[in-house]
């Protein structure tokens with residue numbers, strides 16, 4: 645499975661689509677996430693690369709989110725629990 649989304653997050657790439665709303669982000673526009681989302685506590689709901697709605701599972705110790713095209717991200721990989 646693709647690891648593109650995980651790689652983009654780890655690299656700190658600017659999202660193309662807003663992870664909370666799925667709307668396309670205009671270039672140069674600043675993304676404002678809720679405090680819990682920016683702290684990695686809240687799972688993204690949309691793939692930031694393609695804007696697809698992701699399959700999200702929230703666990704007691706974190707979350708994982710999967711885009712059918714860009715792969716799976718687990719909050720553990722982001723270094724936060």
Ligand SMILES: [Zn+2]
Nearest residue numbers: 691694711714
């Ligand atoms: Zn995607």
